Structure formats: structure tokens, C-alpha cells
Amino acid sequence: MAYGQPQLLKPSRNDVLVVTPWLAPVVWEGTFNIHILNQQFRQQNATIGLTVFAVKKYIIFLKLFLETAETYFMVGHRVNYYIFTDQPKHVPQILLQKGRQMAILRVQSYARWQDISMHRMEVISIFSQRRFLREVDYLVCADVDMKFNDHVGVEILSSLFGTIHPGFFWLRRDAFPYERRPQSQAYIPQDEGDFYYMAALFGGSVPEVYRLTKACHEAMMIDEAGHIEAIWHEESHLNKYLLHHKPTKVLSPEYMWNNGPLNLTPCIKRSRFVILQKDGKTMRTN
Numbered sequence: 001m002a003y004g005q006p007q008l009l010k011p012s013r014n015d016v017l018v019v020t021p022w023l024a025p026v027v028w029e030g031t032f033n034i035h036i037l038n039q040q041f042r043q044q045n046a047t048i049g050l051t052v053f054a055v056k057k058y059i060i061f062l063k064l065f066l067e068t069a070e071t072y073f074m075v076g077h078r079v080n081y082y083i084f085t086d087q088p089k090h091v092p093q094i095l096l097q098k099g100r101q102m103a104i105l106r107v108q109s110y111a112r113w114q115d116i117s118m119h120r121m122e123v124i125s126i127f128s129q130r131r132f133l134r135e136v137d138y139l140v141c142a143d144v145d146m147k148f149n150d151h152v153g154v155e156i157l158s159s160l161f162g163t164i165h166p167g168f169f170w171l172r173r174d175a176f177p178y179e180r181r182p183q184s185q186a187y188i189p190q191d192e193g194d195f196y197y198m199a200a201l202f203g204g205s206v207p208e209v210y211r212l213t214k215a216c217h218e219a220m221m222i223d224e225a226g227h228i229e230a231i232w233h234e235e236s237h238l239n240k241y242l243l244h245h246k247p248t249k250v251l252s253p254e255y256m257w258n259n260g261p262l263n264l265t266p267c268i269k270r271s272r273f274v275i276l277q278k279d280g281k282t283m284r285t286n
């Protein structure tokens with residue numbers, strides 16, 4: 001394969017951090033050659049599982065999520081969608097490209113939305129141990145109130161990856177919305193923390209995702225027994241976990257953007273995975 005030579009004396013980006021102090025790549029446009037990566041992952045015949053939960057009213061988000069995933073997510077690779085829902089009959093029928101499959105899995109619905117969101121960690125950990133370990137090499141776990149808007153491919157894959165939240169990346173660590181009460185298992189002191197990660201996109205190898213989801217679920221059970229719930233639910237616990245188990249890749253906010261004007265933020269060259277605007281009042285009532 002012919003491709004441009006890497007230039008040791010010319011940085012791929014001079015406006016952003018492209019590697020963490022623990023030597024994990026931060027994935028930005030301009031830092032990778034997708035052709036080289038596609039060839040590597042095709043050689044391994046890698047299968048990628050994408051988990052998504054659509055419970056109660058959130059079933060309406062599935063169609064756009066899946067249609068845009070067919071256009072932009074891991075195109076040319078083997079993909080298994082795992083759709084967790086309380087309404088299997090209402091999962092939209094989408095024509096999938098070759099090499100892509102869908103499994104619809106029933107989950108219970110909880111009365112509180114916080115429980116729907118938090119129990120994803122438990123469900124993913126249970127399925128990782130059983131089914132995912134046999135069926136896929138990597139897992140990508142996503143929120144459903146999102147759409148793919150540009151390429152999201154194998155450049156994100158690694159043993160353990162998290163995504164930087166678009167709302168806080170310019171802030172100092174003491175201003176991140178981590179859980180600040182020492183009584184919670186998710187507690188992070190003011191002088192600790194690397195990035196503020198968003199729980200709407202994380203993943204890695206199946207064993208690593210199993211460890212992460214199991215640890216977050218167990219931490220949430222301890223909090224529940226102590227009558228405390230972390231400020232941002234499982235996102236707070238994810239941040240605590242990734243502080244002490246450093247991710248091997250960090251996805252830049254290109255992979256978690258809200259559709260504001262890109263030109264206001266020159267370092268963001270592409271918006272790949274986008275948070276949908278939702279009417280909080282109607283979605284958050286039963």
C-alpha cells in the first residue's frame with residue numbers, strides 16, 4: 001500500500017494534545033491514516049459490537065442512530081448491533097450492509113430514568129461475560145440520543161477507550177463536574193483527574209469492558225446501600241474508574257459533539273458523533 005511517509009520532525013497537529021502523559025493517543029483528525037488502520041483491523045478480521053439501549057420513549061431515537069451508523073460506523077468491518085429494549089416489536093427494520101448483524105435483547109424498564117441509565121453498566125457486564133466474549137473482539141457502548149455525522153472507524157479501537165465530554169475540555173480539573181462528596185464511591189478530589197469523560201461513548205476489548213462495567217455497577221450498588229447517588233450517575237463512576245485505570249486511547253470531542261457552529265472551536269475539524277437536542281421535559285416524564 002502506498003501512503004505518505006510519517007514525518008518525525010513534523011508534528012501531525014500543533015494545536016492540540018495528541019498523546020497523554022501515559023502515552024495513550026488522543027484521537028483527532030490529522031493524527032491517523034485510516035487506510036493503514038483499516039488494513040490492520042481487516043487482517044485480524046476484527047468484529048465490533050455496538051451496544052445501545054432504547055427503553056420507553058427513547059425507542060424513537062433508534063432509527064436515526066442505526067441509519068447513520070450504517071453510513072459512518074466501522075464501514076467495511078464486521079459489526080454486531082446489540083439493541084437492548086423493553087419493546088422488541090418497535091425496533092425499526094433497517095436494511096443492514098453485508099457483514100453487519102443485529103440482535104434485539106429484552107431488558108426491564110425502571111421507573112426512574114436514572115436507574116434505566118445506570119443499569120446499563122450491569123447489563124453490559126453480564127452480557128460481556130456470556131455472549132460478547134464469544135461474538136466480538138471489541139465493544140463500543142453508546143447513548144441512543146445521538147447520530148453519526150461523519151466517519152467513526154477502527155481508529156477508536158483499543159483495549160480501553162473513553163471520550164472527552166464536549167462541555168468542559170478547556171477547564172481546569174477542579175472545575176470538572178466529578179462527584180465531590182467523599183461518601184460516594186465516585187469521589188474524586190479537587191487536585192486529581194485527567195479529563196472529564198462522557199459516558200455516552202466508551203469501549204474496548206471485551207475483557208476490559210467487562211472489568212469497567214462490573215466495577216462501575218458494584219460501586220453504584222455500594223452507593224445505593226449508603227443512600228447516595230453520584231451527581232452524574234454512571235458517568236461519575238466511569239470518570240472515577242478511568243482515573244485509576246488509564247484508557248489506552250482517548251477520543252477527542254470530535255467523537256462527542258453538540259451541533260453548535262464548528263468555526264467557534266478551530267481545533268474541532270470534524271463532528272463525527274453528535275448529541276441530539278431533546279426536549280428534556282417531554283422525554284423525562286412518564
Ligand code: 2GW
Pocket residue numbers: 052053054055056057058113114116117142143144145198199200201232233234235283284285
Ligand atoms: C433518560 C433520562 C430521562 C428520561 C429518560 C431517559 C432514558 C434513557 C430512557 O427513558 N430510556 C433510555 O433508554 N435511556 C438510555 O439511557 C438511553 O440509551 C440514553 O441514551 C441513556 C442515557 O440517558 P440520556 O441520553 O438521556 O442521558 P444524557 O444524554 O443526559 O447523558 C449523560 O448522562 C447520563 C447520566 O445522567 C449518562 O451517563 C449518559 O451516558 C451521559 O451521556
Ligand code: MN
Pocket residue numbers: 143144145200
Ligand atoms: Mn444521551
